[in-house]
Amino acid sequence: MTETQSDDALHYPLSAPGAMTPPVEWPRLRQKCPVAHVTLPSGDRAALLTRYDDVKLALCDPRLSREGLARPDAARISAGEAGSVFDSPMARALNAEGQERWRRMVGKWFTAKRMRALVPRIEAMTDRLIDGMLEHGRPADLVRHLAFPLPVYVICDMLGVPEHDRDDFKNWSDTFLNLSRYSAAEMEAAHRDFAEYMAALVAEKRREPKDDLISRLIAATDAEGRPMSEPALAATGQALLLAGHETTAGFITTMAGVLLADRSRWERLLGDRSLIRSAVEEVLRFEPYTGFGMLRYVHEDTEVPSGVVLDQGTTVVCSMAAANRDTGAFAGAEDMDLGRTPNAHLAFGAGPHSCLGQPLARTEMQTVLGVLLRRLPTLELAVDPDALHRVEGLITTPLSELPVRW
Amino acid sequence: MKITVDEVKCCGAGQCVLIAPEVFDQRDEDGIVILLDAAPAAEQHAAVREAASVCPAAAIHLGEEA
Numbered sequence: 275m276t277e278t279q280s281d282d283a284l285h286y287p288l289s290a291p292g293a294m295t296p297p298v299e300w301p302r303l304r305q306k307c308p309v310a311h312v313t314l315p316s317g318d319r320a321a322l323l324t325r326y327d328d329v330k331l332a333l334c335d336p337r338l339s340r341e342g343l344a345r346p347d348a349a350r351i352s353a354g355e356a357g358s359v360f361d362s363p364m365a366r367a368l369n370a371e372g373q374e375r376w377r378r379m380v381g382k383w384f385t386a387k388r389m390r391a392l393v394p395r396i397e398a399m400t401d402r403l404i405d406g407m408l409e410h411g412r413p414a415d416l417v418r419h420l421a422f423p424l425p426v427y428v429i430c431d432m433l434g435v436p437e438h439d440r441d442d443f444k445n446w447s448d449t450f451l452n453l454s455r456y457s458a459a460e461m462e463a464a465h466r467d468f469a470e471y472m473a474a475l476v477a478e479k480r481r482e483p484k485d486d487l488i489s490r491l492i493a494a495t496d497a498e499g500r501p502m503s504e505p506a507l508a509a510t511g512q513a514l515l516l517a518g519h520e521t522t523a524g525f526i527t528t529m530a531g532v533l534l535a536d537r538s539r540w541e542r543l544l545g546d547r548s549l550i551r552s553a554v555e556e557v558l559r560f561e562p563y564t565g566f567g568m569l570r571y572v573h574e575d576t577e578v579p580s581g582v583v584l585d586q587g588t589t590v591v592c593s594m595a596a597a598n599r600d601t602g603a604f605a606g607a608e609d610m611d612l613g614r615t616p617n618a619h620l621a622f623g624a625g626p627h628s629c630l631g632q633p634l635a636r637t638e639m640q641t642v643l644g645v646l647l648r649r650l651p652t653l654e655l656a657v658d659p660d661a662l663h664r665v666e667g668l669i670t671t672p673l674s675e676l677p678v679r680w
Numbered sequence: 681m682k683i684t685v686d687e688v689k690c691c692g693a694g695q696c697v698l699i700a701p702e703v704f705d706q707r708d709e710d711g712i713v714i715l716l717d718a719a720p721a722a723e724q725h726a727a728v729r730e731a732a733s734v735c736p737a738a739a740i741h742l743g744e745e746a
Contacts, residue, residue: 334737334738378710381691381692381710381711382692382707382708382709382710382711384692384694384711385692385694385697385706385708385711386694386697386698386701386706387697387705387706387708389694551698555734615730616729616730616733616734617734618733618734622693622736623736624736624737625691625736625737626689626691626737627691628691628693628736628737629693630692632693632694632695632736633693633694633695633698636698
């Protein structure tokens with residue numbers, strides 16, 4: 275590689291000084307070393323991109339791909355990656371289905387129109403969770419009472435999972451996402467129970483279709499007239515949980531955390547609810563927990579906008595979170611501006627692989643924020659912002675808890 | 681303002697529909713963008729510019745001729 279930088283490869287992910295503060299290396303990397311050698315937990319080398327224009331190009335350019343990460347010379351995140359979510363029966367069932375085809379069939383569920391129709395149901399679910407939190411009394415953990423359960427309930431609602439089974443889903447999802455906390459046997463049992471549940475759910479929806487995603491996918495055929503396969507239908511449920519649960523829970527937690535850490539932000543929103551939409555986008559841009567970023571494999575030599583050539587065979591880590599703080603792309607990038615427009619942040623990626631569920635994540639965040647402002651205008655953190663801890667996970671790193679009072 | 685959209689690039693994120701619902705819609709069958717108004721009135725221009733700049737697939741192109 276031709277980038278200028280020192281010989282000591284940084285260990286990635288970079289550590290951050292606190293739950294609400296980004297890694298201290300970001301500004302230096304963006305300015306001096308936009309393509310940096312890093313060592314992943316597996317010991318493999320990768321190139322870390324931190325500038326907005328570079329990250330955006332790497333995510334969009336067809337000379338780089340996600341599929342290439344399966345090649346033997348591509349870097350692995352962790353040594354024990356086999357058996358993880360990226361190499362599971364679910365991933366195989368969905369890959370067999372074809373990424374583009376699956377995306378088209380599921381993607382139609384995420385139109386803006388459908389999201390608007392979901393709002394009253396998300397509001398009702400949020401209201402009930404807040405009732406539970408009020409019953410518990412203050413201080414209460416906003417993660418446990420609201421941010422963690424809500425996205426599972428929303429996904430269950432979309433899939434057509436009955437209300438009394440939602441907590442099973444919550445527990446399965448928790449197991450899938452915690453690669454370190456549960457044993458291989460517990461993980462296997464959760465995968466098996468989940469697969470059995472989904473198979474039974476699919477059979478039930480075949481007998482008695484309702485207005486939910488699984489019923490629609492059973493009835494739907496793609497442009498070539500093929501229906502979605504049975505394993506892919508079941509895997510779709512798991513994919514949506516994996517993609518939509520922890521991430522959205524993390525976003526809701528971060529949103530409450532950053533808005534309350536500096537309470538003038540919360541008060542500005544109380545005074546002007548029309549800022550909710552732009553505030554959610556700014557939270558997504560500003561998200562202070564790092565996230566791992568997205569990996570791409572370089573298929574042919576590619577020059578990125580900062581002038582560095584990525585050599586064929588390189589694995590790159592695109593740090594969307596670092597790019598979102600690039601002063602070259604955002605005026606006052608280090609400051610939170612709840613009214614920022616336009617706000618072309620990269621929290622959901624960019625290009626053809628950008629997050630399928632982004633309209634749902636946005637809708638959930640906007641709805642939760644609106645309900646919180648209405649129900650709990652006096653909401654505040656019950657601890658010092660510096661005392662908040664992050665969960666170190668493989669996929670995302672949300673706050674482990676967010677104690678609040680009102 | 682003259683708008684064109686690239687249906688092949690569009691990834692169905694729906695941001696444009698949320699920001700400028702009078703100008704953009706999505707097909708029910710696959711979520712791909714539908715351009716409702718290729719030459720919108722001046723009061724729509726700010727929203728259309730925002731929609732174009734935040735489109736994750738860069739699928740909205742703006743020309744300045746009428």
